[in-house]
Amino acid sequence: MNPFSSKKQVVGSSASEGPIYNASGLRANATDLPRAVYNLGVALRSIPVSKSLGVMITASHNPWSDNGVKVSINGSIPSGSDEKKIKNLMLDPQPPPPNLHKHALTLGLDSRYSSLYLSRILSLGWGGKTRFIGLCSTPQMHLFSSPSYPNHKTFNLSVEDLRSHWTKNLTLAYESLLPSPKRSTLHVDCSNGVASDVIYPLTQSLNYLTLVLHNKREERGCDCETNLNEKCGSEYVQKNQNPPMLYGEDIYKFSSDKNNDIWCSVDGDVDRIVFYRIISTSSPLSPITIKLFDGDRLMCLVVKYLKRVTLNLSLNIGAVQTGYANGASTRYLKEELKVRVFCTRTGVKYLHEAASKFDVGVYFEANGHGSIVFSPYVLKLLTFDYKDEKLKAEVKTLKNVVKLCNEYVGCAVADMLLCLVAVDEIGWDGVESFYTDLKSSTTKFNVLNKNLVECNDDETKVVKPEGMQGELDGVMREIGGRCFVRKSNTEDCVRIYAEGEDDKVVAVLEERVRAVLG
Numbered sequence: 001m002n003p004f005s006s007k008k009q010v011v012g013s014s015a016s017e018g019p020i021y022n023a024s025g026l027r028a029n030a031t032d033l034p035r036a037v038y039n040l041g042v043a044l045r046s047i048p049v050s051k052s053l054g055v056m057i058t059a060s061h062n063p064w065s066d067n068g069v070k071v072s073i074n075g076s077i078p079s080g081s082d083e084k085k086i087k088n089l090m091l092d093p094q095p096p097p098p099n100l101h102k103h104a105l106t107l108g109l110d111s112r113y114s115s116l117y118l119s120r121i122l123s124l125g126w127g128g129k130t131r132f133i134g135l136c137s138t139p140q141m142h143l144f145s146s147p148s149y150p151n152h153k154t155f156n157l158s159v160e161d162l163r164s165h166w167t168k169n170l171t172l173a174y175e176s177l178l179p180s181p182k183r184s185t186l187h188v189d190c191s192n193g194v195a196s197d198v199i200y201p202l203t204q205s206l207n208y209l210t211l212v213l214h215n216k217r218e219e220r221g222c223d224c225e226t227n228l229n230e231k232c233g234s235e236y237v238q239k240n241q242n243p244p245m246l247y248g249e250d251i252y253k254f255s256s257d258k259n260n261d262i263w264c265s266v267d268g269d270v271d272r273i274v275f276y277r278i279i280s281t282s283s284p285l286s287p288i289t290i291k292l293f294d295g296d297r298l299m300c301l302v303v304k305y306l307k308r309v310t311l312n313l314s315l316n317i318g319a320v321q322t323g324y325a326n327g328a329s330t331r332y333l334k335e336e337l338k339v340r341v342f343c344t345r346t347g348v349k350y351l352h353e354a355a356s357k358f359d360v361g362v363y364f365e366a367n368g369h370g371s372i373v374f375s376p377y378v379l380k381l382l383t384f385d386y387k388d389e390k391l392k393a394e395v396k397t398l399k400n401v402v403k404l405c406n407e408y409v410g411c412a413v414a415d416m417l418l419c420l421v422a423v424d425e426i427g428w429d430g431v432e433s434f435y436t437d438l439k440s441s442t443t444k445f446n447v448l449n450k451n452l453v454e455c456n457d458d459e460t461k462v463v464k465p466e467g468m469q470g471e472l473d474g475v476m477r478e479i480g481g482r483c484f485v486r487k488s489n490t491e492d493c494v495r496i497y498a499e500g501e502d503d504k505v506v507a508v509l510e511e512r513v514r515a516v517l518g
C-alpha cells in the first residue's frame with residue numbers, strides 16, 4: 001500500500017508531544033509554547049559552564065500569533081553534543097539540575113506581544129543570571145552573546161553601548177568599503193517588526209546612504225501588532241513575487257515608470273533580506289509588480305565582488321546553496337564565476353557549516369538567509385603586513401568585509417550594506433543580467449506521517465520509501481526540468497519543488513510528482 005494514501009489528513013505533533021526543537025530552534029503558536037520554553041530554559045543549564053549562552057524569543061517571518069526561541073552557544077547555532085543534549089532534554093524533560101553557570105544568559109526579543117511573557121518563562125526555567133538585552137535582531141543576539149564581543153564576560157557594556165558599538169562598526173566598515181563617497185537611497189520594508197528599532201540608529205550614523213524606513217513598528221502603536229509579516233517582509237515578497245503592502249502609505253507613488261528606486265524587505269527577526277524594484281505593469285488587475293533580487297542572485301553578486309577584490313590573494317572561494325536555489329544561479333556560479341558550488345540540506349545551520357569548509361564560503365538561501373564565512377587561514381593572512389601594493393589594498397578591503405559580516409549567522413543589515421557595496425560598480429541592471437531565472441514552484445503535500453519520507457544528505461533525493469526516487473527520476477527524464485521532495489522541518493507536510501524552462505513544464509512536473517506521492 002502506498003504510505004501516503006491518507007494524504008488529505010494533516011496530522012500535527014499531538015498536544016502531548018508539544019512543539020519540537022529542531023535545527024532552527026523552537027516555533028509554534030505562542031499559546032502552545034510556555035511549557036516548551038520553560039523546558040528549554042532548564043535544558044540550557046546542562047550546557048558546559050564554560051560556554052556563553054544566548055536566546056532570542058522570535059518566530060522570525062511567521063505570523064504575529066506564533067512565537068519561538070533561537071539559541072546561541074558561543075555565538076553559533078547549537079550543533080554536535082550541545083544540540084543533541086538540548087533535543088533529548090526537550091523530548092524527555094528531567095528535573096532541573098542546579099544552575100552552575102557563573103555567566104549570565106543573554107536574552108533578546110522581537111516585537112511580538114507574547115515575547116516578553118515568554119522571555120520571563122525562559123528565565124524561570126534557566127534559573128540563573130540573565131542579561132536582558134530587550135528588542136534586538138537574532139544576528140545581534142548571536143553577536144552580543146558571543147565570546148568575540150567586547151566585554152561579553154564582564155558585561156559592563158550597557159545595552160545602549162552594545163547597540164551603538166554595533167552601529168558604529170557597520171557604519172565604519174561600510175563607508176571604508178565604498179570606492180568613493182556617493183550618495184544613495186534605499187527603501188527598507190521593516191515588515192512591521194523589530195527591524196525599524198534595529199535599523200533606525202544606522203539612519204542617523206550613515207553619511208552617504210539614506211535609508212527610508214517603511215512599515216515601521218513604532219509609528220502606529222500596539223493595535224498594529226497583527227500586521228507583523230502580514231503581506232509584507234522578505235518571506236511575503238520573495239514567495240509571492242509581489243511588492244509589500246505599505247501600511248499608512250500609498251505604494252503607487254513609488255511605482256512610476258521613471259522610478260528606479262531600490263527596495264529591500266527583511267523579516268521579523270532581521271536575518272533575511274531580498275532586494276527588488278517596484279515597477280508598473282499594463283495589467284489593470286495588478287498594476288504593479290516587482291523585479292526581485294532574491295538570495296540566489298545576491299549570492300552571485302557577493303561572489304562576483306569577492307572574486308574581484310581578492311584577485312591577487314587567489315583564495316578558494318566557495319558557494320553554498322540548497323536544492324531550492326534556482327538552477328540558473330547554480331549554472332552562473334559554476335560556469336561564469338567559476339567557483340565551486342556545494343549543495344546542502346535546508347536550514348541556516350547546515351549552510352553555515354558547509355561554508356566553513358572553504359577559505360571564503362558564501363552561502364545564501366533563495367529566501368534571503370545568507371552570509372560569508374572566513375576560514376582561520378584567511379583571517380591569519382589578513383594579519384600579515386604586505387609590501388605589494390595590490391595585496392595591501394586587497395587585504396584592507398577584505399578586512400572591512402570581515403568586519404561587516406556577522407561571523408555567526410547571516411545578518412540582514414550586514415548583507416544589505418555588503419550588497420550595496422558590491423553593486424556599486426555593476427549596478428542593479430548588471431545584477432539583473434547575470435541570468436534569467438528558471439520557472440519554479442514550491443508547494444505542500446499533506447501526508448499522514450511526513451517522517452515516512454527520508455532523504456539523502458542534501459535533501460535532493462528520496463531514499464525512503466524505496467523506489468520513489470526511481471519514479472521521480474523517470475518523471476524528470478520524460479518531462480525535463482528538475483524536481484525533489486523533502487519533509488518540512490517547520491510544518492507537518494512534505495514539500496515539492498519543481499523547476500523548468502517555462503510554467504507549463506513546472507505545472508506538469510508538479511502534477512506528476514503529486515501522482516508519484518500518492
Ligand code: 16G
Pocket residue numbers: 023024346347348349365367369487488489490491495
Ligand atoms: C527555517 C530555516 C530556514 C529554512 C526554512 C525551511 C533557520 C534560521 N531557518 O525557517 O533556513 O529555509 O526553515 O523550512 O534555519 P521547511 O523545512 O519548512 O521547508
Ligand code: ZN
Pocket residue numbers: 060061267268269270271272
Ligand atoms: Zn528570520
